[in-house]
Amino acid sequence: MNVHDAAPIIVPLLVPFLDGVARKVRAVIQKRVGPSIAQSWYDLLSFLRVECNSPVDSLAFRLAPYIAFASAIGMLLFLPFGEKAPLGFKGDIIAFIYVFTMFSAAVVMGALSVPSSYTSAGASREVTISIVFKPLFAVVIGIFAIKTGALTIEGMASALKPSISVLGAYLLLVYLTYVEAGFVPYDIAEAETELLGGPLAEYSGRLFAIMLWAFQIKRFAMIWLLASMLVLPFVGGITALLFQCAAFALIFLGMVVYEAMNARYRIDHAVRNGAIALTLGVFILVIAWTGW
Template sequence: MRELFPLTVSLITPLLDGVARKIRARIQDRIGPPVLQTWYDLLSLLEMESIRPVESATFRIAPYLAFGSALTMLFLIPWGEETPLRTPANVIAFLYFFTLFSASVVMGGLSVRSSYTASGASREISLSMVFKPAFAVVIAVLALKTGSLDIASIARSVDFSPSVVGAYILLIYLTYVEAGFIPYDIAEAETEILGGVLSEYSGRALAVFLWAFQVKRFAMLWLLSAMLVLPFASGIGALILQSLAVLTIFVLMVVYESMNARYRVDQALRKGAKALAAGSILLVLAFAGW
């Protein structure tokens, strides 16, 4: 039964993207596309044959590796009382697939001789060099303070010391970044580099890649909701509150996204460096017992 949650949600993520498009349109005083438009786009692409600009196995498997990584992330997160793939150290597995997703994006971009995909891959690497270590440090703070490497146990055992409170604040920020909201959607940047790493993909492969990004975004939001809800709730109530928390956080982030312009790479890197420095300070505080 618990395995059905991630599989069902993966089918809902395009609908959430449609909601986001509608919210952005309203804020910008436009009618916008229908809520189901993202599903229409994906289904249309899935019916098309993928055009391969290069005979590369890496180019072919990158979208499916990214989708598999994003889906596995969903299986490693608590859904109320249940974790579909619960292991003694599932937070390590989550970080692995979290990183593998970006690696898949980079591999897909670098497998084609294109200035656009190369630029997108380069941006993804640059951002990953600062934001992913920052995210790992935040998780390390929470794991250190709770003495556990299980996501559900970490969420239920936090003591809200100064380092933990700081880690939660940083986690909210890094979730926004890793969910790919503007101004941090730099690796795709349609208006600048024509989709970046995705610019040479088409048909079914493009649909899988786009869907993978949506599933990964939801996984990051669901992880944040678990960390916010599970310290205070259990049972079916926790699952309901997680769902409400995700919807609330998602809407707030979309609204914030709608009021921002995309950062330059150097701007994003500076903010990432500050986040990493802040996370390192929090880790020192956690070691000191604060």
């Protein structure tokens, strides 16, 4: 089995360790001992062994974690590991946007199926963030598509050439990746200290573990997409995978460090920043359309 075909199997097993690394780095920065790197895996395994104590008899509540998990795995299938994606095809960027959006829809669906003020507030925040940042992602992808003439992620990444609009799109993609990866100050929907986990507040046991695992996979997918866009224009072959891993590690650690030094935004602050970024993105899209 090739590396790119095995990636959707390897990555879900790897991401809890990455979450453990993030927890350890935050602890060091905040002058705490922190948990072991394997603690996130221990937590997942503990939850997976326990049945969910469902607060409602709702099919939507029970299905939402599985849909979110499937969406996160779907995101992995369209990402290039090296130069090739496990399930790459012409137009796969459209499929990526679809499963990317479906992830948030599943989270909101599960949260709204429970009569809880915490989950309702979390769902409301998730919808608000999505309304601002999902269009921004489409705009960034549109810029890359205009500049490369490709509708595949690997095709876009390998054909990108430096220009004013491409540089602007890269900066927006860095910002968007940070937001969609759920780092502080943009973890507004979960907001554990305010909303007890927001959309996840009523989940427990196995369903909570699956939802938590899905969030970790989605975070990996967004950062890997950014790393691929940065590496593949310059490096090909098996070397590309090594550089993708190195770029991912640097981006991931940089974002974790930045997160540890920030406090959570209010929702209006996040919306204002997102609206500014979206306006800038549309302006850059026009520049890309004119050939710059």
